[in-house]
Amino acid sequence: MEIIVVEKSPPLKGKIRVNGAKNSALPILAASLLGTEDIILEDVPKIKDVEIMCEVLRTLGAKVEILDEGIIKINAKNLDNYVTPYNLMNKMRASLLVMGPILARLGKAVCSQPGGCAIGTRPIDLHLKGFKALGAGVETEFGNINAHTDKLVGNKIYLDFPSVGATENIMMAATMAEGVTIIDNAAMEPEIVDLQNFLNKLGADIKGAGTSTIKIKGVKKLGGASHQIIPDRIEAGTFMVGAAITGGDVIVDNVITSHIKPVIAKLREVGVEVIENADSVRVIGTDKLKAIDVKTLPYPGFPTDMAAQFMALLTICEGSSVVIETVFENRFMHVDELKRMGADIKIDGKSAIVRGVDHLTGAPVKASDLRAGAALILAGMAADGTTEIENIHHIDRGYVDIEARLRSLGARVYRKTVE
Ligand code: EPZ
Numbered sequence: 001m002e003i004i005v006v007e008k009s010p011p012l013k014g015k016i017r018v019n020g021a022k023n024s025a026l027p028i029l030a031a032s033l034l035g036t037e038d039i040i041l042e043d044v045p046k047i048k049d050v051e052i053m054c055e056v057l058r059t060l061g062a063k064v065e066i067l068d069e070g071i072i073k074i075n076a077k078n079l080d081n082y083v084t085p086y087n088l089m090n091k092m093r094a095s096l097l098v099m100g101p102i103l104a105r106l107g108k109a110v111c112s113q114p115g116g117c118a119i120g121t122r123p124i125d126l127h128l129k130g131f132k133a134l135g136a137g138v139e140t141e142f143g144n145i146n147a148h149t150d151k152l153v154g155n156k157i158y159l160d161f162p163s164v165g166a167t168e169n170i171m172m173a174a175t176m177a178e179g180v181t182i183i184d185n186a187a188m189e190p191e192i193v194d195l196q197n198f199l200n201k202l203g204a205d206i207k208g209a210g211t212s213t214i215k216i217k218g219v220k221k222l223g224g225a226s227h228q229i230i231p232d233r234i235e236a237g238t239f240m241v242g243a244a245i246t247g248g249d250v251i252v253d254n255v256i257t258s259h260i261k262p263v264i265a266k267l268r269e270v271g272v273e274v275i276e277n278a279d280s281v282r283v284i285g286t287d288k289l290k291a292i293d294v295k296t297l298p299y300p301g302f303p304t305d306m307a308a309q310f311m312a313l314l315t316i317c318e319g320s321s322v323v324i325e326t327v328f329e330n331r332f333m334h335v336d337e338l339k340r341m342g343a344d345i346k347i348d349g350k351s352a353i354v355r356g357v358d359h360l361t362g363a364p365v366k367a368s369d370l371r372a373g374a375a376l377i378l379a380g381m382a383a384d385g386t387t388e389i390e391n392i393h394h395i396d397r398g399y400v401d402i403e404a405r406l407r408s409l410g411a412r413v414y415r416k417t418v419e
Helices: 022-034 048-059 086-091 093-106 125-133 164-174 190-202 233-245 257-270 304-314 333-340 370-382 402-407
Strands: 002-007 013-017 039-042 063-066 072-075 108-112 137-141 144-148 156-158 180-184 205-207 213-217 225-228 249-253 273-276 280-284 320-324 344-348 351-355 364-366 386-390 412-417
Touching: 002 370, 022 039, 022 048, 022 072, 022 093, 022 164, 022 190, 022 233, 048 063, 048 072, 048 086, 048 093, 086 093, 086 108, 093 108, 093 125, 093 144, 093 164, 125 137, 125 144, 125 156, 125 164, 164 180, 164 190, 164 213, 190 205, 190 225, 233 249, 233 257, 233 280, 233 304, 233 370, 257 273, 257 280, 257 304, 304 320, 304 333, 304 351, 304 370, 333 344, 333 364, 333 370, 370 386, 370 402, 370 412, 402 412
Parallel strands: 013 249, 039 225, 156 180, 364 386
Antiparallel strands: 002 386, 002 412, 039 072, 063 072, 108 144, 137 144, 180 213, 205 213, 249 280, 273 280, 320 351, 344 351
């Protein structure tokens, strides 16, 4: 079994480049199933979830070639299968994102019902509501979701919650529906804008991504395109917190600063200096970190995917902070692990009260999900002694060689195989 070992690290110093965004690459890979000519994607992160998504595309009949570093070529002209196998669905819930494209291309899509995960039950009712609104029949039986239709017809769809995945799945399903589809209360994340830009390059006619109303005019057919994935705002935020928690001075390169406004704002409130440049930020830590409150919200609010990493920082901020998680119902799995490292945190429903401590101490801990794992690495760099992190497969799903990249900034982080 592999673990990640983290020792107390000196202030991080230097420059690090952010990879392409996992949460943009996954929907755009799924959307490639809509194309009937060659598609070239650049800056695709070399993470486990991308490998799984490529396997899903191949299972459905698409040709997928990994070219040079981060470049993937896809041709989905000959799609011949509309069933996403359980074993792949079970490995990665984002496989659900192929339903919209497959339904649009083949008029039928079968996906196994995704299970919940550490951060919540993660229902898919809004995805299915969208497919039904576009005219598809949808049944769930024997653990599968079967969607089918002779043709998809545009409609107005209101999302009860601005779900990222549901917005993406409905956008993709509607690209070739007859007539116009309007998604109201749509998610506004930058990854939705990246998906719109990619689909329009293929020949789709979509407007409004980035706002709460998206309008999709159905077209007959989609072709091919080249597209560069936007930078990963969550990876950027993770490295920024790494600089803050070690009192370092780091330039995080390849960022779109407008995508990370909430993280920049909250780091400044804590007392960290953040200098914004054209496509990078410089983060200069301080030893006078002060407690603040953080509330996660759908974009443009503070991202739920940054809450665990930020809480690691708050554990050593002077005073009491309150972190409120409003997006998922169970995203405090990292709290018990941080408490094993000496953090003083009390959970009360959707809120966690974090009282700053003088220092953390290293301990054996377990990653419960991708971002919780990242938080434990960050905490370990600040903690006295050694932290050993198990279940690091969660971390590998979303971060490429994170320990090597942090070591390039001076962090004492390495991977070790144990029995
Ligand atoms: C995407 O998940 C991201 N994953 C998540 O990132 C991210 O945390 C999340 O958006 C929120 O920003 C990918 O993009 C691959 P949602 P998604 O649908 O689409 C409820 C990471 O660490 N909901 O916006 O699954 C749901 O229960 C991952 O990179 C419904 O009720 O998120 C949740 O409470 C973790 N019905 C809320 O919406 C539905 O049909 C947000 O979920 C769908 C969602």
